[in-house]
Amino acid sequence: MKRLIxxxxxxxxxAALDIAELLKEEIAAIKVNYPLVLSTGMEIVxxxxxxxxxxxxxxxxxIPYTNGKIARIAYENGAKAIICHGFMGKExxxxxxxxxxTIVVAExxxxxxxxxxxxxxxxxxxxxxxxKAIALIAPATKAERIAYIKSMAPEVKILSPGVGAxxxxxxxxxxxxxxxxxxGRAIYNSNDPVTIAKKINGEIESTLTxx
Amino acid sequence: MKRLIxxxxxxxxxAALDIAELLKEEIAAIKVNYPLVLSTGMEIVxxxxxxxxxxxxxxxxxIPYTNGKIARIAYENGAKAIICHGFMGKExxxxxxxxxxTIVVAExxxxxxxxxxxxxxxxxxxxxxxxKAIALIAPATKAERIAYIKSMAPEVKILSPGVGAxxxxxxxxxxxxxxxxxxGRAIYNSNDPVTIAKKINGEIESTLTxx
Numbered sequence: 001m002k003r004l005i006x007x008x009x010x011x012x013x014x015a016a017l018d019i020a021e022l023l024k025e026e027i028a029a030i031k032v033n034y035p036l037v038l039s040t041g042m043e044i045v046x047x048x049x050x051x052x053x054x055x056x057x058x059x060x061x062x063i064p065y066t067n068g069k070i071a072r073i074a075y076e077n078g079a080k081a082i083i084c085h086g087f088m089g090k091e092x093x094x095x096x097x098x099x100x101x102t103i104v105v106a107e108x109x110x111x112x113x114x115x116x117x118x119x120x121x122x123x124x125x126x127x128x129x130x131x132k133a134i135a136l137i138a139p140a141t142k143a144e145r146i147a148y149i150k151s152m153a154p155e156v157k158i159l160s161p162g163v164g165a166x167x168x169x170x171x172x173x174x175x176x177x178x179x180x181x182x183x184g185r186a187i188y189n190s191n192d193p194v195t196i197a198k199k200i201n202g203e204i205e206s207t208l209t210x211x
Numbered sequence: 212m213k214r215l216i217x218x219x220x221x222x223x224x225x226a227a228l229d230i231a232e233l234l235k236e237e238i239a240a241i242k243v244n245y246p247l248v249l250s251t252g253m254e255i256v257x258x259x260x261x262x263x264x265x266x267x268x269x270x271x272x273x274i275p276y277t278n279g280k281i282a283r284i285a286y287e288n289g290a291k292a293i294i295c296h297g298f299m300g301k302e303x304x305x306x307x308x309x310x311x312x313t314i315v316v317a318e319x320x321x322x323x324x325x326x327x328x329x330x331x332x333x334x335x336x337x338x339x340x341x342x343k344a345i346a347l348i349a350p351a352t353k354a355e356r357i358a359y360i361k362s363m364a365p366e367v368k369i370l371s372p373g374v375g376a377x378x379x380x381x382x383x384x385x386x387x388x389x390x391x392x393x394x395g396r397a398i399y400n401s402n403d404p405v406t407i408a409k410k411i412n413g414e415i416e417s418t419l420t421x422x
């Protein structure tokens with residue numbers, strides 16, 4: 001099983017489809033964010049879903065009524081999962097998780113977010129479990145926080161972004177309890193995306209073997 | 212000056228344009244959210260901008276790199292402002308405010324969000340001011356919180372959603388310091404949207420006069 005998720009943070013339809021096709025054997029899923037969807041239209045989710053399962057990284061953070069609408073549109077376009085914030089409360093998460101598989105952000109990879117997340121992530125994890133989220137986001141840039149979050153929710157999968165361009169390492173993420181690592185720029189901005197992806201998969205495998 | 216902002220939470224292009232056109236004399240701006248944009252495409256922002264200034268209520272809540280991309284796409288499509296969350300930190304807000312006018316969510320209208328926001332809104336308001344946000348969101352459903360937020364940031368405009376369908380009252384919002392009220396379903400789901408909008412504008416005017 002591959003444990004690499006491609007963060008497809010491009011803004012051009014053709015380039016996005018090409019890179020997804022090129023990497024399909026190396027990745028478990030494709031994570032798309034708003035810049036791609038707003039630039040090309042929501043149909044890109046349908047098209048990418050033919051290549052690999054798509055996670056809509058929409059960091060949904062609204063009232064339940066709006067969260068539910070966004071989740072439904074993602075679902076109708078073929079998304080297999082959606083990423084949602086926990087700050088809006090249990091009902092807002094449930095508005096997503098009642099529509100499709102929902103992944104809650106337990107912590108973010110950027111420095112500035114620590115101010116709130118490090119104080120509040122325990123509560124977010126509780127809310128996420130309570131609202132039937134299937135997975136959590138915890139960043140590879142703060143690998144010790146992955147272990148902390150895993151200790152709170154050993155039964156929930158952890159997806160770790162921040163590998164590569166943001167400075168995190170796949171091996172550190174896996175060692176600390178991540179189930180999947182999310183990599184974007186380090187792969188698709190390289191001259192040889194397949195080789196980089198294979199290298200990351202190799203690093204993940206050897207970390208798991210030596211664990 | 213009108214102080215009513217239309218929350219255009221429809222999902223159909225024609226209906227959205229029709230209602231915006233119908234109400235243009237009664238409203239200061241049009242607030243669009245992701246359900247409309249994902250259903251019809253980002254061009255709707257351009258089209259609505261010809262009728263009234265558009266606020267992209269994207270509740271942006273990502274790392275600075277991604278926030279900046281989303282803000283740029285909103286700007287390129289004619290949006291006059293974007294709504295962003297503060298809990299990602301100052302740099303994430305600045306990634307928006309360096310591109311276009313940015314409005315930060317100080318508090319949300321739904322019950323479940325109180326858990327987090329009532330503890331942290333003071334810090335969020337500080338970050339918003341520091342990051343040069345031009346306005347704050349504070350809900351009419353919790354009117355006493357508007358006064359609290361206004362007291363922290365008297366120089367920053369306050370926009371209050373939650374009027375109508377969510378139970379808040381325009382007069383309470385204005386009395387407590389809101390500069391604009393945001394109304395959606397109560398207007399466009401009515402049989403006579405113009406009359407309802409005029410009624411809300413009248414309520415706002417008489418509240419301001421009697422203050």
